Every structure is written in structure tokens, then in C-alpha cells.
Amino acid sequence: MPRIVLGVAGGIAAYKVVEVLRGLTESGHDVTVVPTAAALEFVGAPTWAALSGKPVNTSVWHDVEQVVHVRLGQSADLVLVAPATADLLARATHGIADDLLTNVLLTARCPIVMAPAMHTEMWQHPATQRNVAELRARGVIVLEPASGRLTGADTGPGRLPDPSAIIAAARDALRRAPSADLAGLRLLITAGGTREAIDPVRFIGNHSSGKQGFELARTAVARGAEVTVIVAHVDVEPPAGATIIRVSSGEQMHAEVARLMPESDVVVMAAAVADFRPSEVAESKVKKAETPAAISLELQPTTDILASIVASRVGSSPLIVGFAAETGDASASVLEHGRAKLARKRCDLLVVNDVSPGKAFGADDNEVVILGGHGEVTVSRASKAVVADAIWDAVLARIPAV
Numbered sequence: 001m002p003r004i005v006l007g008v009a010g011g012i013a014a015y016k017v018v019e020v021l022r023g024l025t026e027s028g029h030d031v032t033v034v035p036t037a038a039a040l041e042f043v044g045a046p047t048w049a050a051l052s053g054k055p056v057n058t059s060v061w062h063d064v065e066q067v068v069h070v071r072l073g074q075s076a077d078l079v080l081v082a083p084a085t086a087d088l089l090a091r092a093t094h095g096i097a098d099d100l101l102t103n104v105l106l107t108a109r110c111p112i113v114m115a116p117a118m119h120t121e122m123w124q125h126p127a128t129q130r131n132v133a134e135l136r137a138r139g140v141i142v143l144e145p146a147s148g149r150l151t152g153a154d155t156g157p158g159r160l161p162d163p164s165a166i167i168a169a170a171r172d173a174l175r176r177a178p179s180a181d182l183a184g185l186r187l188l189i190t191a192g193g194t195r196e197a198i199d200p201v202r203f204i205g206n207h208s209s210g211k212q213g214f215e216l217a218r219t220a221v222a223r224g225a226e227v228t229v230i231v232a233h234v235d236v237e238p239p240a241g242a243t244i245i246r247v248s249s250g251e252q253m254h255a256e257v258a259r260l261m262p263e264s265d266v267v268v269m270a271a272a273v274a275d276f277r278p279s280e281v282a283e284s285k286v287k288k289a290e291t292p293a294a295i296s297l298e299l300q301p302t303t304d305i306l307a308s309i310v311a312s313r314v315g316s317s318p319l320i321v322g323f324a325a326e327t328g329d330a331s332a333s334v335l336e337h338g339r340a341k342l343a344r345k346r347c348d349l350l351v352v353n354d355v356s357p358g359k360a361f362g363a364d365d366n367e368v369v370i371l372g373g374h375g376e377v378t379v380s381r382a383s384k385a386v387v388a389d390a391i392w393d394a395v396l397a398r399i400p401a402v
């Protein structure tokens with residue numbers, strides 16, 4: 001049974017972490033809760049003890065003969081801190097060990113995941129941002145806080161990520177343990193399906209759910225990368241720990257990819273970008289009464305973002321990964337179409353996806369062939385998380401050590 005130390009720092013979001021604890025114990029994890037003294041002002045020790053089934057310590061002066069302050073960190077498979085307050089992040093960065101939780105952080109050699117929660121000003125303060133950068137550089141997985149309503153009337157980034165997202169990040173870190181092999185890499189991922197407006201209420205869209213792009217982001221965060229996701233239209237919640245940029249059309253996506261490409265080590269085009277858009281967008285709603293029995297829509301090609309960033313990069317950086325959504329036809333198989341697309345788009349890796357009905361769109365699992373690496377890698381049907389990890393393995397094999 002994986003052993004998790006759940007550190008709880010003194011923020012009001014501590015009450016949401018009760019749900020994280022329940023989720024972890026109910027899914028078979030052995031959880032020891034280590035709250036700070038301030039955390040106990042928000043949620044008392046009996047709650048943590050009852051739900052974890054273990055006594056709760058905050059101080060290094062309890063059970064001294066058992067050397068708890070060293071043993072807990074040494075024997076943990078994962079240390080998860082939620083909420084991680086600005087103060088806790090600062091103490092962890094500087095190696096201060098003035099209570100049991102910070103002692104655990106100094107003795108742990110397992111993966112550490114931190115889920116920050118604080119007011120926006122505190123999160124954006126240069127001191128906090130430097131501490132987060134330093135922790136990430138050391139391989140600590142610091143999730144990006146969610147944006148939204150904070151305590152009081154204010155809103156902004158600083159909310160604790162959703163408990164289910166924290167649990168997913170913890171599970172990923174345990175699954176990958178102890179490797180933070182993508183640490184130091186800045187990854188840019190596109191996800192979801194773009195929409196091209198016909199008029200203010202209608203658009204041309206596609207079936208992309210965003211799941212594979214988000215799994216790429218989630219697994220990369222768990223492997224220590226700094227991840228930005230440019231998200232078009234999706235059916236699922238974005239993962240914790242990544243910076244999310246929302247767009248709608250292919251043109252908007254292109255602009256964001258071009259802007260962020262120079263500061264990225266790897267770009268993964270997992271989005272389903274529309275190939276055509278209406279030549280003209282009606283300014284007001286096209287009325288049925290004014291239209292004859294049939295109307296025709298003139299479409300013009302959109303920019304191929306993948307091909308354009310391959311053409312505009314200087315040298316071989318960033319590494320560029322494309323996806324190929326294919327159905328076989330009379331002229332060629334899925335794989336043959338994929339090989340032809342790799343030759344045409346000249347990206348470094350191409351992930352070929354069979355999108356025959358029911359095979360990939362919206363499904364939780366996927367099967368792909370990764371072309372362009374050292375040989376062709378076939379990933380037989382598996383969860384989109386497993387497929388994502390295989391893609392990152394192929395990426396790592398192509399870039400010099402960081």
C-alpha cells in the first residue's frame with residue numbers, strides 16, 4: 001500500500017483537503033496527516049485522525065523516542081502538501097525545519113507534490129514566484145493554483161486546485177516515482193477542437209474532446225515539466241499544475257503558439273485545428289426567413305499551424321510533435337497516410353491516431369503509432385495517460401539531456 005504523508009498548511013482551503021484525504025484513503029493509500037499548528041486552527045486534529053485512522057502530530061516533540069521527524073519523510077512514497085501556503089512554500093524553499101511538516105520535507109527522498117492556495121497578491125508576489133521556481137528546479141511538483149473566487153469578494157489565481165485534480169496529480173507522481181525526468185523542460189501543448197464562426201451564433205467545429213492533450217499536460221506536470229496548454233473547445237476540466245490559455249479559433253491558436261514558441265523547448269500540436277473557415281463571417285445572425293431553401297457556404301483554408309511553426313523555427317529548437325488524425329481509405333492505410341503526413345509536415349515526431357468512429361474521439365483510451373523517432377513505436381490500446389507517457393518517452397529520446 002503506497003505511503004503518503006499529507007502535509008496540511010494553515011490556510012482556509014484546509015477544509016477542502018478533507019476530501020483529498022478521503023479520496024486517497026478510499027482508493028487504498030496509507031495516509032499520515034501532518035498538519036501545521038496553523039492548519040489546526042482551520043480543521044482540528046480529530047477530523048484528520050478519524051479520516052486517516054492514525055494519530056496526528058504537528059510537533060517534533062511528540063513520540064520523540066520514535067524519531068518521527070526523520071522516519072516519516074524517509075519511509076514515505078509521496079509527500080503531498082495541500083494547501084501549500086506562501087509561508088510553507090518559503091520555509092520549504094529555504095530548508096527551514098521549525099515544525100514536523102518542514103522536517104518531513106527535508107528528510108523525504110520521494111516525489112513531493114504541492115498544491116498552493118493563497119490570495120492572488122501573495123501568489124503573484126516575486127518572493128513566492130521565486131520560491132516556486134526554486135522548488136520546481138529541485139524537482140518538486142508545484143501545481144498551478146486554480147483561478148476563481150477566493151475567500152472574501154476577490155477573484156483571481158490562488159484557489160486550491162480541485163480535490164480530484166490533486167488526487168490525480170498525487171497518483172501520477174506515485175506512478176512515475178521517483179522520476180522527474182522532464183524537469184527543466186518548458187512544454188507547450190495545444191488541446192481541444194477549434195471553432196470557426198459562421199455568424200455570431202453558429203460555427204464549424206469538430207469532435208475533439210481535449211482528453212489526450214490534457215493527459216499530455218497532466219503526465220508532463222507529474223514528470224516535473226513546466227507546462228502551458230493552449231486550449232480551444234474541450235469536454236473535460238483542465239489538469240492542475242499547468243498554465244491554461246483559452247482560445248477559440250485556429251487563428252487565435254496560431255497567434256498564441258507563435259508567441260510562446262520561442263520560450264518553449266517542445267511544442268505538441270494535439271489540438272484538432274479546423275482546416276477551413278468561412279470566407280466571410282456574417283456580422284449578425286443569418287436569418288432563416290431571408291434565406292432560400294438551400295444556402296452554400298464558401299470556405300477558405302486556415303493556416304496550417306504545425307507546418308508554419310516547423311518552417312519558421314530557427315535550427316532544431318523547439319522540438320515539434322504533430323498528431324495525425326487518420327481513417328484508412330481505399331488509397332492507403334492509416335499508417336501509410338501517417339507516414340505521408342510526416343513527410344509533408346516535416347515535424348520531428350508524428351503521433352498517428354486512428355479516428356475511425358468510436359476509436360479515439362472522446363474515448364478514455366487510445367492506440368497510436370509514434371513516427372519519426374528511432375523507429376516506429378506502437379502503443380497498443382491503453383489509457384490516454386499511458387499513451388501520453390509513451391509520447392514523452394519518445395520526446396526525451398530526441399532531445400539532449402537537460
Ligand code: CTP
Nearest residue numbers: 269271273274302303304305306322323324325
Ligand atoms: N494542424 C495544424 N493546423 C491546421 C490543421 C492541423 O497545426 N490548420 C495540426 C494538428 O494539430 C495536428 C496535425 O496538424 O498536429 C495534423 O492534423 P490532421 O487534421 O491530421 O491533418 P491535416 O493537416 O488537417 O491533413 P488532412 O486533413 O489532409 O489529413
